[in-house]
Every structure is written in structure tokens, then in C-alpha cells.
Amino acid sequence: MASVSYDNATRFYPGGTKPAVDKLNLEVKDGEFLVLVGPSGSGKSTALRMLAGLEEVNDGSILIGDRDVTDVPPKDRDIAMVFQNYALYPHMTVAENMGFALKIAGVSKEERAARVEEAAKLLDLEDYLSRKPKALSGGQRQRVAMGRAIVRQPQVFLMDEPLSNLDAKLRVQTRTQIASLQRRLGVTTVYVTHDQTEALTMGDRIAVLKDGILQQVGTPRDLYEAPQNVFVAGFIGSPAMNLFQADIVEGGIAFGNAVLPIPADVLASATGPQITVGVRPEDIDVAPAGGEGLDVVVDLVEELGADGYLYGHAEINGLRTDLVARVDGRRHPNAGETVKLVAKTDHIHAFDIATGERLNAAVVVD
């Protein structure tokens, strides 16, 4: 087991002018589960493959433990990787697949069998050891790929979207299995996904990437409660945070005929007469009759049993702005009505309109 650190690691693809991964600085602690998340093309897979040694590091360096592995070939890095499509060897049985790395490493037959058996027990694969991958279901193949990594007892696990080939239900199940397995084994893990829900539920810490640039690293809570910029604010959370541009007024910013209070020093640090305001759907309420707030026309209410999501639109500074609010599942306005919405004043995220950077301090309640 070891820590991992990226030190200004940069990767240019041949022929490209923009780096796929741009000066990435990232520390993964020993035994930590770090999730790399971002939209497609954000460089998250490239960053992982750089750590695996499958992708060249053009600039900067990568360390595993105290060892600089920047120019070490993949086979000598002592890492195991789970691929998106599992990359099982089709001509080998499950047991042979799992024991292959040990066989190459020259581990004796008895020990190999013992370790494969142990991993199979852990993953509930004992009955399938003599089958070929073709005769397995998607979920079983995924577990074999996991087993192949576990048997190695490597310093670091790398996982490249290992759940994306599973159906929705199995994905949720496997998600928790992988997370608890990792905690039990205590092996440093770097996990790549494009799914922010997966990131929030699995990671000890999450690193958000966009266009090869690291946006923010933090615990799921940090990212949710205190996104450092507009991109992270919009990317983390489902439904996404409401983001709109609002005028700075006396004592805060305008939200319809209500004023959302924001400290004057925060507003003073803004570069323009407007700021970008973010409010999560659960921080928006329907105002009581006669109260102040923003007039919103309800387009649709999504009922999810206990809760409902109200989708509506409002005019803010002459711009049509879509808004989402969490409402009571039993008592809520109906589509077509116009309601006044108010925002909870203690969970407002203020961002600079030009740079997109966060302006106010976040309220993180522990």
C-alpha cells in the first residue's frame, strides 16, 4: 500500500496543441479511495492511464509511495487495473484469469490456487472458477476483473469506469460492494467515472476535472456544500444546482422582489454589477401566500413519492431562467400555476460572473 502523487503531470496527445491533462497536482493518501470525475474529454481517464504507465507523461512526474515512477514501465509499477470492458482473457478460465499475474510473477502453483480461492470467496465467484468469461454474466465478469486485481495484492488499484457496462440496478449494488471491499482491503484506489452520483457515494475524496484541468479536490461533502467554481457547482448534485445571474442590490442580491442577503465585503470583491448565484433545489421553498419571492411559472412537477421536483421558469433581468425546486411530494403547486419561490438564505453560493470563482465562504455544517 502506498500513497500516490501527481506533480505537475502533463500529457499532450500527439498532434494536439492543448494538453489532455494539464499540470495535474494531486495527492492520494495511503489507503484512500479517490474518485476522478468529470465530463467526457475532461482527461480523467488519461490521468489514470498516466498513473498506470499506459500513457506517457510529457511533463512533470508521478510518484507511488516515495518512488518516482514517471519512466517506470507498467509491469514494474505494482498496480492493478480494472478496465471498463474488463479486458478478461477469453481463452483462460476464471481461475486462470485471476492467477495470470501471479503465474507471470513466478508464484508457486499452490499459493496461486490459494490466493485465487481466497479472492473468489471474497467476490462470490467460487462456483465459476472453471468457466470461461464467455459463459459469465456481465456482473460476474465485472467481479472477475475485480478479482484479477485483488489477487495481485498491489500497491494501488486503478478502476476505469468499471460499472458503466452494468445495468442500473446492478450498478447501484456493485457500487456499494466495491466501496466496502476497498475499505476492507485498505488498498489505495483511484477510480474514474463520469457519474457524479457514483463519485459522491463511493469516494473518500473526489477530484473534479474539466478540460484536463483540476477544478477542485475534496470530500463529497465539501464539493456539495462548497463548490469552488460554477463548473463544480453545476456538475455535482442531481438535479443540478440552480445557477442564474442576479443584480447586486442594497444588502445582497435580487431574487424577484425578495433580497437574498450576502455580506457587503463579498459583493465588493465581485468584478461586475452582477454575480452568478447558485441555489440547490432543496434550498428553495414555495413562499407562503402573500410573501415575497420570485414569480415562477410551474412547467412540471416530478413526483418521487415523498419528495417532488418542481420544474419552472422565471424572468430574471429579462432572461428566461429555468429553475428546479424540491417540494413536498403530497402538497405541491400544479403545472401551469404561478408561484412565488424563496431561497433559504444560509445556503446561497455566490460566484464571480467573469471568473466563475466562488466569492462567499461556504457554510459547512458537520
Added chain:
Amino acid sequence: MADFFRWLAQLPPLAQVPIVILAFLAVVGAVLFFIEIAPRRGRRYTIIRLAVSVLVPVVTVFVVGSYTWAAAIGAVVGGILFLVDYRSRQGAGYLLQLWCFLLPAILMLVIGLIVPTIQTAVQAFMNSRGTEFVGIDNFVWIFTQPSGVRTVVNTIVWVLVTPVVSTIAGLAYAVFIDKSRGEKIFKVLVFMPMAISFVGASIIWRFMYTARPADQEQIGLLNQVIVWFGGTPYDFLANSPLNTLFLIVVLIWVQTGFAMVVLSAAIKGVPTEQLEAAELDGTSPWQRFVNVTVPSIRSSLVVVLTTISIASLKVFDIVRTMTAGANDTSVIANEMYTQFKNFETGRSAAFAVVLFLLVLPIVIYNARQIKKQREIR
């Protein structure tokens, strides 16, 4: 028919083209008529069928000018159309179509393949004129006289050496040029011999091997090289048993390109992730090749090996062109031809049977491998 061709031949060439195309279209039209329109249901199609069964004999009378022919053709066409009419009323047609499509192929297979196979097998047990049953005398003859044994042994050497060497060479070449800069050009260079006929290749190589007495100027490349290095000319094709190997070189030269192209395509089909996974599993490039690449291209390897094996079992052109079987270089196919030319049809057929028996296991192995491969994919 003959009159038609004679008439066609005396026309100017430019006029022949449209007539040939028209004739072709007429034949295709007739075929389509019988397959597509004739078996349909409904009164309209019955009328069409009736019209055709009247028209065909009338046209035949005018074209051929013989009432007997017209009557015969009219009867056949009428019969078929009546059958079609009868079936279409029942709503059948699938079976009829099936037979219409299959029959030409089946007929050709039977005439071109099955009947000759049986005839050859029978002839192998007959005397030289095919008039009298002689038991296994022909086979006894093959395996008792030295040149017959030599022929069979040579053929076996061909089958053992050619596929192995050309597959290994093709595979190695495909691996080394894979993803290299001038891959396409390198491929074309090795694939080119495939485009040369065996006879052409043989003539080229006979020049390569040509030996002249030491005091004359050498015209063969290899001997010229030997002379340059101060050696004495060596007659590559005269000295047994190495001469067979020199003939085999020609087939290897031709088949390596085939092996290379097929295996190169197969290598490109090996999933990158599997190779990467193996790399992370700690394998060296050679271990990856043996443990991932080769198992993945196994089916292609089997196809290449068996195809070349069969080609080398049947080799004839090279031996015929370069030595005609002299100096102990003969192979079964060449001997088959020689015996046939000497009016020894029985012995010739016996050689054919031996060849067939040698090919059979390879074909069976090939079929089994294809079945086995389905387990993995």
C-alpha cells in the same frame, strides 16, 4: 445456337456487345420470370402463364424452324407452368423457390465434384484402361517401387515444411511491421508474390537457381553470388534430397504473403485492453505475445496453416515447371498427371485417392477448430 454464334461472329465487334448484353438480359429475364412471376397466385398470373406456354412454342418454331423442337420445348415449358399454376393455387411456393434456387448449384456440385470423386475412387481399383477390376494392385504399385514411395514422402515433406515455415515467417513479419511507419508498403512487398501465378514464380526461381559450368558466365543470381564469393557453381535442382527443399522455397515465397496478410488483420483485432491488462499483469512483450496475442489469433492461425497445408499437398505447377519431377523431386499431383499422360488411368486415380486421404484429416481438423473457437467468442 451454333448458327446464332456464327451470325454473331461475322458482325462488327461494336454491334456484338449490345446483342450479347440483350441475350444476357433475356436469360436473366426468363429466370426471373420463372422464379418471381410464374409462381404467383391470382387470375392475372394464370393468364400470363397460359400466354407464355402458347408463346414459347410459337417463338421456337420461328427461331429454330423445327416442329419437333417446338413441341418438345412447348411441352416442357407448359408442364413446368402447369405445375407452377397448380402449386400457386395451393398457396405453396416456398419449397418450389427453394428447389429453383438450389437446383443449379446442386447439379453443378454433383456433375463437377461428386460424380468425378466417385469415378476416380472406382478407377483407382481398375486397370490402366479402366476395363477390369484389379483390386489394390495400383496402390501396391505406388508403395512398392522406390519412385512411388519417394513421391509420397516428398509430398509429406512439402506439407510439413511449407505451412510451418511460411506461417512463422508471415506471423513474425506481421508482428514486426505492425503499426510501423511504412506498414502498407512493407505489406505490399511481401504480398506481391501472391499475385504471381505458380508457373510465373517457378520460372523466376528457375532463373535464380540456374547453374552453368564453372568456366562459363553464370546467369542464375544465386550461383553468381556463390562465384563472387569464390565458390564453385552448385546445381540446386539436380542434387537430391536438398532439391526438394529448394522447390519448397518457391511455395514459401508465395504463401508467406498470404499468411502475413491474414495474420496481420487478426493481430489488429486483438483488443488493446487485453494487451494493456497483460502489461499491467507484469508480462514482457514476448509473454504478451504468447499468452494474449497468439490465443486471440488462434483461429486465423489454424485457417492459415490448413489452407497452406492443402495448397502444398496439391502442389503441381512448381514441380512441373521447374524439374518435371526429375531427380527425385516428384510429388503426388505431378505423378498423377504423368501417369495419366502415360495412359495409366488406374495408377493416376490411385495417386488421387492417396492425395485425397492425406487432405481429409486436415479438413476435418479445420472444421473442428472452427467449432471449438465458438466457445470463446
